[in-house]
Amino acid sequence: MADDIAAERASLDETAIEESAADAYPLPDPLWKGDIGPGCAKVDPILIADSVRKTFGGLVAVDVEHVEIPRHAITALIGPNGAGKTTFFNLLTGFDKPDSGSWEFDGTDLAGVPAWKIARRGEVRTFQLTKAFGGLSVIDSMKLGARDQLGESFWACLIPPLWRAQERGIEERALELLKQFKLYEKRDDLALSMSGGQRKLLEMARALMSAPQLVMLDEPMAGVNPALTQSLLGHIVRLKQQGMTVVFVEHDMHMVQAIADWVVVMAEGRVVAEGKPTEVMKDPVVVDAYLGANMDRDLGEVVKEIRASYAASRPEGGSAQ
Numbered sequence: 001m002a003d004d005i006a007a008e009r010a011s012l013d014e015t016a017i018e019e020s021a022a023d024a025y026p027l028p029d030p031l032w033k034g035d036i037g038p039g040c041a042k043v044d045p046i047l048i049a050d051s052v053r054k055t056f057g058g059l060v061a062v063d064v065e066h067v068e069i070p071r072h073a074i075t076a077l078i079g080p081n082g083a084g085k086t087t088f089f090n091l092l093t094g095f096d097k098p099d100s101g102s103w104e105f106d107g108t109d110l111a112g113v114p115a116w117k118i119a120r121r122g123e124v125r126t127f128q129l130t131k132a133f134g135g136l137s138v139i140d141s142m143k144l145g146a147r148d149q150l151g152e153s154f155w156a157c158l159i160p161p162l163w164r165a166q167e168r169g170i171e172e173r174a175l176e177l178l179k180q181f182k183l184y185e186k187r188d189d190l191a192l193s194m195s196g197g198q199r200k201l202l203e204m205a206r207a208l209m210s211a212p213q214l215v216m217l218d219e220p221m222a223g224v225n226p227a228l229t230q231s232l233l234g235h236i237v238r239l240k241q242q243g244m245t246v247v248f249v250e251h252d253m254h255m256v257q258a259i260a261d262w263v264v265v266m267a268e269g270r271v272v273a274e275g276k277p278t279e280v281m282k283d284p285v286v287v288d289a290y291l292g293a294n295m296d297r298d299l300g301e302v303v304k305e306i307r308a309s310y311a312a313s314r315p316e317g318g319s320a321q
């Protein structure tokens with residue numbers, strides 16, 4: 001496993017990650033305050049969610065008591081299928097409405113705020129399945145992304161020099177991002193003519209049109225060939241080097257260990273564990289959530305039992321919660 005991770009890290013140089021840039025936004029060490037565990041406080045959180053709950057009929061899809069996302073870090077959100085990861089993403093980014101709960105992004109309450117306004121405030125997301133690009137070219141998809149996220153200014157539309165300047169700015173940013181994502185040569189191609197992996201890159205580039213602070217990526221590597229996976233991993237690390245905070249959903253623990261600073265684990269709608277990537281997969285609660293044992297039992301009870309037996313087996317106190 002360690003060799004695999006080393007190889008994964010070594011291969012990231014395909015996208016020329018500049019080591020010198022890594023310290024531009026140094027992370028607090030440690031990232032958390034107090035006891036480490038589900039819902040633990042962070043030294044510098046960019047997003048704080050409280051009592052966020054979403055049900056579909058009788059099914060509780062999300063029931064997150066408290067979670068904090070560390071600023072400037074790469075956080076992986078992991079968990080078995082149906083754990084509620086995508087639904088939680090949808091809620092936090094305004095693409096779905098919770099039954100209850102609140103969350104703040106960089107000190108601003110975002111509950112009930114629509115997706116386009118959330119994007120304007122600096123929190124953007126990509127989708128598990130890339131959104132339809134219609135018959136648009138790559139460059140037009142980028143420009144439309146800017147409109148989706150930046151919105152149209154009524155006054156700018158009435159004053160030609162203003163909208164021309166805005167158009168120019170959008171085009172320049174789109175071309176710059178396409179260069180960064182190595183899609184510049186494809187700018188006039190139909191977006192739909194690109195491979196699944198290239199569309200994932202395009203979706204990520206498009207999400208950056210509004211110069212966000214927090215980028216939420218839903219399974220960015222799913223269905224992408226290994227070569228492009230390296231490239232995507234490199235791009236995610238580069239977002240962090242540029243000062244953005246990243247949250248990504250991923251099932252492959254090699255990828256998580258290769259790039260994540262922090263891991264949040266969900267199961268049955270709840271956050272059941274948090275920690276550093278190297279530590280969190282040793283947590284028996286996480287092992288259990290992945291193995292799917294106890295599926296028919298109340299998760300809260302299972303978590304309590306496992307933590308109690310784990311603590312008992314470690315006289316010095318075991319895990320924090």
Ligand SMILES: Nc1ncnc2c1ncn2[C@@H]1O[C@H](COP(=O)(O)OP(=O)(O)OP(=O)(O)O)[C@@H](O)[C@H]1O
Pocket residue numbers: 056059060061079080081082083084085086087088
């Ligand atoms: N629109 C919906 N209507 C009904 N049930 C839904 C809806 N969206 C999600 N669910 C259910 O909510 C639960 C959580 O789903 P969600 O997609 O958020 O999980 P996930 O952790 O992202 O899973 P995966 O890793 O498979 O993508 C699942 O049981 C799912 O079937």
